[in-house]
Amino acid sequence: MEKATRQSTKEHNRNLVLKNVFEHETISRAEIARITHLTPTTVSDIVATLIEEGLVAEIGVGPSYGGKSPILLSLQENSRVLIGLDLAHNQFCGALVNLRGKIHQAISLPVDERSGDGALSLVYTILDRLIASASQPLLGIGVGTPGLVNTREGVVIHAVNLNWTDLPLTHLLEERYHIPVSVLNDSQAAAVGEYTYGKDHHSDENLVVINARHGLGAGLILHGTLFQGSGGSAGEIGHTVVIPEGGLPCRCGKHGCLETVASAQALIIQARAQAALHPTTQLPHDPEKMNLEVIEEAFAAGDPLAQQLVLATARFLGVAIANLVGVLNIEKIVLSGDMTRFGEPWLNMIREVMLKSSLTESAHGTQVEIGELGESSILLGASAILVKDYSLLFKDQPLDGERAIQMGRY
Amino acid sequence: MEKATRQSTKEHNRNLVLKNVFEHETISRAEIARITHLTPTTVSDIVATLIEEGLVAEIGVGPSYGGKSPILLSLQENSRVLIGLDLAHNQFCGALVNLRGKIHQAISLPVDERSGDGALSLVYTILDRLIASASQPLLGIGVGTPGLVNTREGVVIHAVNLNWTDLPLTHLLEERYHIPVSVLNDSQAAAVGEYTYGKDHHSDENLVVINARHGLGAGLILHGTLFQGSGGSAGEIGHTVVIPEGGLPCRCGKHGCLETVASAQALIIQARAQAALHPTTQLPHDPEKMNLEVIEEAFAAGDPLAQQLVLATARFLGVAIANLVGVLNIEKIVLSGDMTRFGEPWLNMIREVMLKSSLTESAHGTQVEIGELGESSILLGASAILVKDYSLLFKDQPLDGERAIQMGRY
Secondary structure (H helix, E strand, O other): HHHHHHHHHHHHHHHHHHHHHHHHOOHHHHHHHHHHHOOOOHHHHHHHHHOOOEEEEEEEEOOOOOOOOEEEEOOOOOEHHHHEEEEOOOEEEEEOOOOOOOOOEEEEEEEEOOOOOHHHHHHEEEHHHHHHHHOOOOEEEEEOOOOOOEOOOEEEEEEEOOOOOEOOHHHHHHHHHOOOOOEEEEEHHHHHHHHHHOOOOOOOOOOEEEEEEEEEEEEEOOEEEEOOOOOOOOHHHHEEOOOOOOOOOOOOEOOOEEEHHHHHHHHHHHHHHHHHHOOOOOOOOHHHOHHHHHHHHHHHHOOOOHHHHHHHHHHHHHHHHHHHHHOOOOEEEEEEEEHHHHHHHHHHHHHHHHHHOOOOOHHHHOOOEEEOOHHHHHHHHHHHHHHHHHHHHOOOOOOHHHHHHHHHOO | OOOHHHHHHHHHHHHHHHHHHOOOOOHHHHHHHHOOOHHHHHHHHHHHHHHHHOOOEEEEEEOOOOOOOEEEEEEEOOOOEEEEEEEOOOOEEEEEEOOOOOEEEEEOOOOOOOOOHHHHHHHHHHHHHHHOOOOOOEEEEEEEEEEEEEEOOOEEEEOOOOOOOEHHHHHHHHHHHOOOEEEEEEHHHHHHHHHHHOOOOOOOEEEEEEEEOOEEEEEEEEOOEEEOOOOOOOOOHHHHHHHHOOEOOOOOOOOOOHHHHHHHHHHHHHHHHHHHOOOOOOOOEEEEEOOOHHHHHHOOOOOHHHHHHHHHHHHHHHHHHHHHHHHHHEEEEEEEOOOHHHHHHHHHHHHHHHHHHHHHHOOOOOOOEEEEOHHHHHHHHHHHHOOOOOOHOOOOOOOHHHHHHHHHHH
16 A cells, blocks of 8 residues: 555656656756656656656756756657557558657558458558557557547447447457557547647647548547547537438438538538539539549639538538537637648638627637648547556556556546 | 745645535544545644634544544534625525525515616625625625626626626625625526535536526536636527527527527517417417416416427427537536426426437436526525635635636636
8 A cells, every 4th residue: 555655656756757848848857846846856866767768868958047057858759659540431541650749650541341340450450560660669559530439448339430339449459469559539539639739739728629521520628638528429519410400311310410511421422412413513423423632623623513512511610610619618629631621711611600600709719720730630649648648658568457548538 | 935835835735624624524634634645733733723713613423443433523514604696687686605505594686677787786785785694704705697707807798688798797896895706607607506516416527507597508517617618608508509590589699599499588588479379378468477487387287389389498408408418428417597497398308309319329328407406506606616715714815816816717
């Protein structure tokens, strides 16, 4: 008991020191002591261990404010590596990512209608290849997947396209690779990615990331932390009903969900249906040839039907964001996913409708922007969540179910 | 500097001890030491001061698990008093409340079309009377008001009915009464009230309280804390647009807001309009005589029009709650406000529509219940928020702007 407490204090102090090394480009031992309220001796001892482990290095001397110039410490961002995985609709993407979110190596494989065990095999293939090519110690695997996820238990409750139900993905991957694994809903992962590695966000900030691609969802960062809700599915705005009467059927079983009118999938379905009725449109009349790329081309060329269809998705998103802002009073909204290819015109329509649909006072000052990480936000977020648990950076960290669960809690 | 740190440590430790006295019916010094990790001596010293100040008393002896039987401590809930105020539509209600949320004395005065300075005078009248009759030391005043509130700065940004815009209510009341004041949106206050004094809620729990009365709003308790959003107006669901085309005008300036179809005000307006068209209804045909009481009577008597109108409000609330559950994945929803008078039939319709409109996985297990505090939830919540800052319980606590701001942060 006594011993356990001492061990946990040691771990706690080490995590505190690491947190400060992570959060600063460079930092001195004295500054760490000042911020953490640890004694200079404790800080020095911990830093010595971190240097020995190669996680931290002395990189120079800082300015002196009277007294000796302080030695500056810096995270050795390439001393460890993580894997981030994004199980996107058409292709699964994986990457080796360093401790500062830089991608060292990426693999992308087409899904080709695989689902169930086939999709799982594709995950294994990507991971096998990435692990084989990792030249630094690998800390863990973070997976961003579409669908409802119980992150705490590491279970994909339901992912329609992948035909996964109650799949214990964390358990399967930890059994196979013997390193910690965290599984996250893809939109939640995008939010963690943009918050951690995107534009400078203040700590303790509120941020909503709307991830509009084949599916549509949001990730909520509230007071600097991913908010997952009671069951882990917070942010599932794609399945809020926006057309109460006569909406299109949704893959979730309901009708008129936001996803049926504002996602990439919805846009392609609409474009197929409407192109047949518009002889003069530049959009292909062959449904097989309809995809986001050709819609983007037609949109950029000013094709009226493409314009109308794309901006219709933006209008629905604008209303949805207005409602989110109304409920949560969040001042920063970041848009992510491949619908962002429609750029400024799409973004401006979203902003315009959001302002029109909002309580003036709440929307006033709300910034809506396109994210900076592009399609990488999900795999970066999935990997970033692993680093939030600094204990993973312990040498000889054993795989431990309890820790994996804590990790999932972010 | 050194001294300030020592002072803040002392305050911190005192707050820790008080927190544990508050959170337990009875507790021993040893248990406090165990939970807080403070030394037995520090705990004893702090407890001695608290006993001297009359905040805590020794109330008996607990069971021994080997060794001496521990002396049990208990909060002296009547040793201090708070004021809670609810600026409801037709009448302002105020009460003296003890440290455990028990109401000692309540006053309720009709608003009678007062607004602006007239409404403010009515607030003063109630406070003057309550303060005059307080027989214990008064710790502070908590106000729950309709409208948009910046709690941090204590400003009512906009309250339409009261005709208040940018009213620095906290400042005005602190100037007048020289005690700490906290101002909160009424629905947020209701949420704090139900969370603090309603049915047992686990700490760190998520809870949404929907406050349906003249206006309509929600209060969000996320991980055990009131979430106010970036600008303080989180929970403003009354002004999300639910009828995008052709909805009724809302007092916020938009059309088709949830408040125009699901609030008490909306119900009365609808009842007036519809009664004129239904000769056989039991509802009064004289618009002047239409109010919630007569609608409740007709509803209870099975009048078809009353049934239809009341259940229509429930349907809209059901969809709104489904959307909230979709966004936030909250498993506990508590209904508050005077629309709750329509009881089980209203509640059951809300539940039914919520389940039908939700993603099955999220709604599964979501409990929707009518709150336990009735109309008191707002004034109790407004007063409870004062106690969350245990430093208010310091003897000779000076009024201090910085503290009032912190207090507002909950």
